[in-house]
Amino acid sequence: MEVSFKKEIEDLKLGDGDTFYGEGILAVTKALLQSGVAYVGGYQGAPVSHLLDVLVQSEDILDELGVHLETCTNESSAAAMLAASVQYPLRGCVTWKSIVGTNVAADALSNLASPGVIGGALIVVGEDYGEGASVIQERTHAYALKSSLWLLDPRPELPKIVDLVEKSFGLSEASNTPVIMELRIRACHVFGSFETKDNVAPPKSTREKFAEPAPFDYARLAHPPVTFVQEKDKVARRLPAAREYIVENELNEFMGPASDDIGIITQGGLFNGLNGCLAEAGLSDIYGNLSVSTMVLNVTHPLVPDQIIEFARGKKAVLIVEEGTPEYIELAVGKILRQADLQTAVHGKDVLPEAGEYTAAVVGKGVAAFLQKYGRDPGDLVTWLDGVDANFAALEADAPGTLPPRPPTFCTGCPERPVFTAMKLVREELGPVHVSVDIGCHALATFPPFSQGHSILGYGMSLAANSAVSATQDKRPFTVMGDGGFWHNGLLTGVAGSVFNQDDSVLVVMDNGYSSATGAQDLPSSRPKDQGRGKGLDMEKALKALGVTWIKRVDNYKVSTMVKTLREARTTSQKGLKVILAEGECQLARQRRLKPALAKAVGRGERVVRTRFWVDEETCTGDHSCIRLSGCPSLTIKPNPDPLRTDPVAHVNNDCVGCGLCGEVSHAAQLCPSFAQIDIIQNPTKWDRFSKRISDRLIRLFGGDVEPAGDRDAKSSGAVGVPAE
Numbered sequence: 001m002e003v004s005f006k007k008e009i010e011d012l013k014l015g016d017g018d019t020f021y022g023e024g025i026l027a028v029t030k031a032l033l034q035s036g037v038a039y040v041g042g043y044q045g046a047p048v049s050h051l052l053d054v055l056v057q058s059e060d061i062l063d064e065l066g067v068h069l070e071t072c073t074n075e076s077s078a079a080a081m082l083a084a085s086v087q088y089p090l091r092g093c094v095t096w097k098s099i100v101g102t103n104v105a106a107d108a109l110s111n112l113a114s115p116g117v118i119g120g121a122l123i124v125v126g127e128d129y130g131e132g133a134s135v136i137q138e139r140t141h142a143y144a145l146k147s148s149l150w151l152l153d154p155r156p157e158l159p160k161i162v163d164l165v166e167k168s169f170g171l172s173e174a175s176n177t178p179v180i181m182e183l184r185i186r187a188c189h190v191f192g193s194f195e196t197k198d199n200v201a202p203p204k205s206t207r208e209k210f211a212e213p214a215p216f217d218y219a220r221l222a223h224p225p226v227t228f229v230q231e232k233d234k235v236a237r238r239l240p241a242a243r244e245y246i247v248e249n250e251l252n253e254f255m256g257p258a259s260d261d262i263g264i265i266t267q268g269g270l271f272n273g274l275n276g277c278l279a280e281a282g283l284s285d286i287y288g289n290l291s292v293s294t295m296v297l298n299v300t301h302p303l304v305p306d307q308i309i310e311f312a313r314g315k316k317a318v319l320i321v322e323e324g325t326p327e328y329i330e331l332a333v334g335k336i337l338r339q340a341d342l343q344t345a346v347h348g349k350d351v352l353p354e355a356g357e358y359t360a361a362v363v364g365k366g367v368a369a370f371l372q373k374y375g376r377d378p379g380d381l382v383t384w385l386d387g388v389d390a391n392f393a394a395l396e397a398d399a400p401g402t403l404p405p406r407p408p409t410f411c412t413g414c415p416e417r418p419v420f421t422a423m424k425l426v427r428e429e430l431g432p433v434h435v436s437v438d439i440g441c442h443a444l445a446t447f448p449p450f451s452q453g454h455s456i457l458g459y460g461m462s463l464a465a466n467s468a469v470s471a472t473q474d475k476r477p478f479t480v481m482g483d484g485g486f487w488h489n490g491l492l493t494g495v496a497g498s499v500f501n502q503d504d505s506v507l508v509v510m511d512n513g514y515s516s517a518t519g520a521q522d523l524p525s526s527r528p529k530d531q532g533r534g535k536g537l538d539m540e541k542a543l544k545a546l547g548v549t550w551i552k553r554v555d556n557y558k559v560s561t562m563v564k565t566l567r568e569a570r571t572t573s574q575k576g577l578k579v580i581l582a583e584g585e586c587q588l589a590r591q592r593r594l595k596p597a598l599a600k601a602v603g604r605g606e607r608v609v610r611t612r613f614w615v616d617e618e619t620c621t622g623d624h625s626c627i628r629l630s631g632c633p634s635l636t637i638k639p640n641p642d643p644l645r646t647d648p649v650a651h652v653n654n655d656c657v658g659c660g661l662c663g664e665v666s667h668a669a670q671l672c673p674s675f676a677q678i679d680i681i682q683n684p685t686k687w688d689r690f691s692k693r694i695s696d697r698l699i700r701l702f703g704g705d706v707e708p709a710g711d712r713d714a715k716s717s718g719a720v721g722v723p724a725e
Contacts, residue, residue, distance in 0.1 A: 005050075007057045014196040020158075021193045024183065025050040027158045028124060029058065030166035030196060031063065032592075034457025038119070041070035041071040042078045043488075044521040045097035050128030052095055053519065056533070066205025071533055074459075074488045075522065079108035082178060085119035086112065087214040090204060091169050094506055098125035098182065099138040100459065104489070105144065109178075111222040112148040114230045116238060120169030123149075127182040129268070129324060130357025130546040137355070140182050146303045148234040151301040153183040155268040157254065158192035164298055167249055171299075175242035184269050225383060239268040241591055243304045244423050252307060253296040260293035262374045263311060264367075265333060266321035268298040270358055274321055281371065281381035284545075292376075300329060305336045312344040319370045320348035322546040323358045347373075351527075361388050400520055407447035412634045413591075413657035415584025416442050416510050416663060420450040421629050421690040422562035423477035423478070423508075427452070433475045438462035438490075440517045441484040442510050449631040453480075463498055463507055470505040476570055479507045483494035483539065485523050491542060498577045499547040506569045507579045511539065512586040518591040548577055557582030559664040586658060608682045611658030615650045617672040623645025626675075630661050650674065659664045 007695050008026050012033060020030055028051060032040065040062070042052045055062065055069055073080040075096040085092050096105065102125060112121070116309075128135050144151035150171060154164045161183075166177045166497070215421065218227050251669050253268075271288075278284035283292045295311045297303070312333075314319055320330040323566055332346040337344050350364035351356070351373075351394050364385050368378040410417045420442075427433070437453035438460065446453040457465040463479045470477050481490050486509055498505065513527065514520040526534025540551055550572070554565050569578045589652055601608050617640070627635055628648065634655040637648040652662065681688050 005054050005057050009054065009061070012058055013199070016196070018196045019193055020055045020190065020196045022180060024156070024158065024161055024188045024192075025054060027162050027192075028165055029054045029192065031162040032093055032122075033061070033067075033167045033199040033705050034162075034197045035120075036091055036202045037093050037169075038201035038205050039068040039070070039081065039084060039092045041068075041072050041081045041092075041122075042095035043097075043101060044074050044515055044518045045126070047100060048097060048124065048168065048185075050188065051124060053521070054522075061199075063202045063206075065199060066203065066207035068551075072708045075105040079105035079112060079123070079303075082108075082112050082117070082121045082123075083669065085117040085121040085178075086115055088119055088204070088210065088216075088301070090119040091121075092119065093122040093124060093204060095124040096126070097128050097135070100135045100138045100211060101125065102140055102143055102181075104459070109143065109149065110147050112178055113234075114222040114227055115150050115220050116230070116233070117172060118170040118176065118677075119177055122165070122168045122172065123178060123180045123347050125180060125182050126182050129184070131359070132185060135561040137324075137479075137569060140180060141300065141324075141328050144180055145328065148177065148322055149301075150175070150177055150299065152179060152251075152298060153185065153267045153300045154183070154298050155183065155188040155271045155296055156190045157272075158190070159194040160268075160298070161187070164251065167251060170249065171242060171245050171380050175238045177238050177242060177489040182269065186272075186443045187269055190272075191719055203375050206677065224645050225505045230293070231395070239302055242302055244581040245306055246299050246302075247307065249510070252301050252304070253298065254294070254311065255288060255296060256293045258293070259314065261314070261316050261721060262370075262376065263293040263315050263318045264294065264321060264370075265295045265297060265311070265318055265329070267300055267329070268296050268365070270321055270323060271296050273358060273360045273363050274367070275382060276360050276366045280364065280384045281367065282377065283376075283377035294351045297329070301477060303329070303332055303336070305340075308333055309342065310339045310427060312342055315344050317345035317347060317370070317374055319351070319367070320346065320360065320705070321352065321366070322348060325349070325354045327354075340663040341414075361385060389459050396655055400562045409440065409447065410443055410444055411556055411588055411629060412632060413587035413659035413661075414441065415512055415587060415659075416445070416554050416580075417630060418559050418580045418584075418633065418661045419508065419510065419562060420445045420452070421560050422566055422662065423452065424450055424629060425563050426558075426566045426570065431475070432565065432571070434466070434469050434473055434477040436462045436466040436469065436479045438479075438481045438485045440485055441512075442482055442512075443479065445480070449628050452673070458489070460485035460487075460491075461493060463490060463494025466505055467528040468505055470503045470567075477505050478570075479505060480510070481507060482510045482516070483512065483523055484517070484527055486539060489518035493541060493548070495548065495577065495579075496546050502576060505577060506566075507577060508566075509539065509579060509581050511581050511583045512589075514586050514589055516586040516588070520586055543579055548579055549583065550574055550576065552579070552584060553581045556582050557660055557664060559661070582655075587659065591657060599697075602682050605683050607685055610682070611660075612654075612678055612680060613658065613660070613662050614678050615652055616640050616674045616676060616678050617649050620649040622649055623675075624650060626650055630663060651678045655709045 009024055011020055012030050014020055040055050044052050058070055070081055078094040078096055081094055082092050084090050125140055127140060129137060152164055152168060154161045167179055172179045174567050207537050226533040275284050275288050278290060284290040320333055322329045334346045347370055364381055368381050371378045406505040434454050435452045436455050443456060455465050462481050466477050466479045515523055522532050524535055524537040525539055528534055543551055552565050554562050566578055598608050635654050636651050637654060638651040640649050641645060
């Protein structure tokens with residue numbers, strides 16, 4: 001997993017009156033257990049992959065309570081789990097990353113929202129929006145509006161998050177409607193404390209099962225003609241019931257003076273940043289004791305018109321702090337006030353940006369402009385904002401353009417890097433082709449030094465994105481997909497469609513054994529292991545079952561073999577889909593497994609060999625083709641030790657994990673023979689020491705250096721380095 005919560009999970013057992021200390025996602029998990037949830041599931045994915053990771057790692061606790069856990073193959077299957085709450089009084093929660101995950105789940109969500117639910121249904125989505133986002137910039141709000149799903153955006157404080165998780169189930173049951181709770185990444189990982197309650201075993205569960213299925217009721221299906229009745233029910237009964245529950249349970253918060261001539265309406269998730277700005281203006285403090293009237297929308301859909309009207313009554317103006325566009329809340333508030341014949345001015349996107357994350361500085365500028373417009377002193381807020389701008393200006397003045405761009409790259413030793421190295425070599429030999437890439441680690445090949453990839457359309461969608469291209473290109477196009485994307489969507493939408501339509505293209509599947517980009521979670525094809533969920537399903541068999549006949553398995557790190565296979569795939573006369581299964585375990589997962597095992601072996605005094613690579617400074621010509629073809633972070637340059645040569649030489653630093661790519665590239669690309677493999681031996685035997693002495697004498701005899709860089713590094717740890725060309 002990306003993070004181990006072994007220690008923190010023990011706190012999920014805390015009972016009534018205890019105090020929980022931890023981060024937001026752990027608090028959400030504890031709140032689920034306190035709410036009597038009967039089943040949980042989801043699809044892993046940053047930034048809230050932690051929620052599913054925590055649930056998986058706390059499976060023993062879930063089992064004790066009778067809570068069913070499902071790790072789903074995609075977000076659509078996770079959303080479909082909530083069908084249990086359509087027919088049965090079962091509380092269920094599923095999770096994924098939005099907005100891309102919500103896009104995948106849209107079909108199931110629409111069919112879920114139409115009949116509604118009997119048991120409380122909660123969808124926790126990671127709102128991956130803003131500067132740190134990893135996906136397209138959209139909001140979940142549109143889905144809530146179109147499908148009449150209630151949307152919560154909790155104020156980032158642990159007691160409030162826990163309270164809203166528990167009340168989400170109540171809101172869902174009171175209005176027979178699924179509820180979405182969006183959590184920004186900062187809310188997921190905010191730290192704090194709250195008073196806990198006892199965990200609640202659901203009335204019906206894996207331990208207390210239903211004796212009989214629910215009786216057939218056509219009205220509970222999302223199927224015409226009852227869908228027309230369900231549409232009216234959403235508006236006539238479920239919406240008023242939701243608003244009544246929101247008011248009675250005080251889900252939204254009112255802070256500051258009850259009477260004020262101006263006010264602020266903010267999304268709950270943005271409150272902390274807003275409060276910091278108001279504190280700079282002298283209008284609040286770190287505890288949220290505001291002196292300006294503020295309405296915190298912990299429920300952003302549905303809005304409660306009566307609450308909006310009463311808040312705005314008697315005010316000259318309100319500022320809507322709403323991140324992203326379209327400005328759904330601002331437009332709705334304006335409509336509510338005009339229909340109530342209140343002439344309160346509504347500000348929002350006129351003083352705040354239409355798009356982009358609302359950081360403290362961004363919100364601060366909007367708040368300062370709003371306060372000044374209505375005669376309020378922004379206090380030290382303007383001074384603070386001027387200081388922020390001055391700091392940026394000073395940085396630019398001190399180092400204008402000197403900081404080079406630093407795009408993300410593959411990890412050291414990543415098994416996907418040699419595949420793209422091979423693709424680059426074949427491109428230089430046979431010319432460029434169209435390359436459709438996918439979401440995942442392999443998307444990093446769009447950055448230098450590989451710079452290849454013409455489209456990214458969705459997780460597992462790269463082969464489908466190549467379907468029309470393959471029919472309009474003279475050169476056979478290539479597609480790259482990870483094993484995660486393969487099982488998520490690619491097998492059906494890509495492989496099945498390509499075979500059915502007889503497309504002539506090449507698919508490279510990165511079989512690294514995990515959903516690596518989101519934290520090395522198990523996949524159906526992951527090898528079975530202790531505390532793992534992989535079943536070792538064979539991708540080759542799945543491909544053959546769909547009619548693929550040209551399939552090659554290649555070791556990623558064998559660059560020469562990969563080059564030959566890619567060349568064959570591009571030039572063969574055989575038509576149809578050709579699939580290359582590029583096999584190489586995720587290096588991060590491999591190192592997490594090997595390093596503790598090797599450390600224990602060293603501690604027991606056992607002989608341990610670690611491999612790394614080294615560049616002979618005298619042989620290196622300074623051509624640097626090795627760097628241009630591999631881009632390994634451990635491969636860099638340093639000044640040439642020869643004063644007569646000005647070009648810097650290649651250098652392998654101590655991050656090297658001994659994957660062998662640099663040496664393989666030298667061989668495959670026919671580069672200089674400056675790379676050498678060094679075996680670093682810890683707890684060497686007498687034979688190792690004797691061999692080292694003989695080797696040193698032979699090297700001295702021929703005038704060589706007996707202490708290459710790798711050997712010196714090894715000596716610092718008490719090891720013996722043995723070069724092996």
